Amino acid sequence: MDEKETRLVELVLGGQTNAFEPLVTPYRRLLLTLAYRLCRNVEEAKEISQETMLRAFRYLGSFDRKRSFKNWLLQIEMNVWRSLGARTADEGTLRELAAQNTTEDPGERLMGNEVREKLLACLDGLSPREREVFLLRDIEGRSIKETAGVLRTSEISVRVHLSRARAKIRELVKERFPGLMEGRR
Amino acid sequence: MNCSRVRKWIPLYAGADLSARKTRSLEKHLERCPDCGAELEELKTALVSVRAIADQEILDWPEAEWKGLMARVQAEKPDRRPVTLPGAIPKKAWAYGLAIILIAGIAFLIMRSILSPPAAPLLSKFVTATPVQPSRSLKTDEATSFGYPRNTPFKVQREKAATADRATLAAGSAPEKTTQNVMSMTLVSQQTGLKVHWTFNRNFEWEEKKR
Numbered sequence: 416m417d418e419k420e421t422r423l424v425e426l427v428l429g430g431q432t433n434a435f436e437p438l439v440t441p442y443r444r445l446l447l448t449l450a451y452r453l454c455r456n457v458e459e460a461k462e463i464s465q466e467t468m469l470r471a472f473r474y475l476g477s478f479d480r481k482r483s484f485k486n487w488l489l490q491i492e493m494n495v496w497r498s499l500g501a502r503t504a505d506e507g508t509l510r511e512l513a514a515q516n517t518t519e520d521p522g523e524r525l526m527g528n529e530v531r532e533k534l535l536a537c538l539d540g541l542s543p544r545e546r547e548v549f550l551l552r553d554i555e556g557r558s559i560k561e562t563a564g565v566l567r568t569s570e571i572s573v574r575v576h577l578s579r580a581r582a583k584i585r586e587l588v589k590e591r592f593p594g595l596m597e598g599r600r
Numbered sequence: 601m602n603c604s605r606v607r608k609w610i611p612l613y614a615g616a617d618l619s620a621r622k623t624r625s626l627e628k629h630l631e632r633c634p635d636c637g638a639e640l641e642e643l644k645t646a647l648v649s650v651r652a653i654a655d656q657e658i659l660d661w662p663e664a665e666w667k668g669l670m671a672r673v674q675a676e677k678p679d680r681r682p683v684t685l686p687g688a689i690p691k692k693a694w695a696y697g698l699a700i701i702l703i704a705g706i707a708f709l710i711m712r713s714i715l716s717p718p719a720a721p722l723l724s725k726f727v728t729a730t731p732v733q734p735s736r737s738l739k740t741d742e743a744t745s746f747g748y749p750r751n752t753p754f755k756v757q758r759e760k761a762a763t764a765d766r767a768t769l770a771a772g773s774a775p776e777k778t779t780q781n782v783m784s785m786t787l788v789s790q791q792t793g794l795k796v797h798w799t800f801n802r803n804f805e806w807e808e809k810k811r
Contacts, residue, residue: 432674443666448659460659465669472673537650552615553647554654559617569692574612581611581643588646 420484427475435472442488445555449489452538452550453496463499467492486557490565493547537587545580548573553581601629606636614643 426434446467451460470491478487538546551562552573559577563570606629612618613626630637661669784799 435674436670444658444660447661448657451659452654452657457659461661461665464661468669468673469676472676552617554651574617577615577617578608578611581614581647584650585611585639585643585646588649589642592649 421480424475424478424480424484427472432472435475438484439468439471439488442485445485446488446492449550449555450492450496452554453543453546454499455539459499463492463495466495466499470495483561486561486565489551489555489557490567493565496547536591537584540583540587541580542576545576545583548576549580549584552577601625603629603633603636606630606633607639610636610640610643614640614647 420438423434423438427438443464447460447464450463450467451457454460454463467488471488474491478484538549541549547566548562551557551565552559557565559570559573562577563573566573606626609618609622609626613623618626630640781802782799784797787796787798788794
């Protein structure tokens, strides 16, 4: 956690809640995109991302400033994603928040829709845990240790799921995009 | 090293996540195995392609929604207390805790079985059932016949030299010099009430009663 983030956290905890926005703005795209890659639904991704922000604000006092703020946010988002996937009591809160926030912004743009669909077609073949590990390690570039920390699991478990995920991705890409593999054998 | 083992390592190797020792073994194998090398290349190509696609795929909040979200968030009160929910405790801590409890339980059971000898209650029965007073000596005949069932299959082999004297069976210090030639023991089962009488001579020998 850098000095700027530390200062902003102290300001928020000191009562200046408007300091929260500059604190989380650098991560707003990251959180929304990751949520979308996990759930493959824009509205649901917004719900997950909103709940992540709410929990981050609510529990900012318990954040250990020696840790990475980015990893802490990712950890919250993974928890939200899992709780949503498990259809727990949080669902009600999320649906309520979504109902308050249904305005379609004409400026919203998803870059490279066609390409994105191809990516999602590959991710669909992974189990939820494999998808989480693959996205954090291979797409977001977190280390094995950081990934284990975000997912609250062991490094061994991360390696096992990562290995399976990569092997599946290879098979899926080979099957769906055979042109990419030409000349590799 | 065979190909099937190496191919299990290739996915981690492709992302530089394999341990140094396995990496060395795998690289040696790759030098002489073109099939595994081709599989590695395929995997690397697939990962690079997916990463490239992912880099192009960025979602962002519409500005109005983002401002609305920040307004709602900031209307909340931050909780300054540390999170103490069970979910906040790492899984490792739960696993270690349960393992310690399990080990302690097993150790307790083992120690209990070691430290509580099964003869203890039987010995107390024996002491209370023996009418010998600490300061009193019995004749050998009395000692061997006392409480001894008539139909018991055992009998004591008396030593002639010993029977000439007055043998004693004393639980405490005898006032005069005595020789203990015979000892009897009664084992009583607490569960069934079954009693077993044993009588030993000084050599701890026994003889089956011949009818």
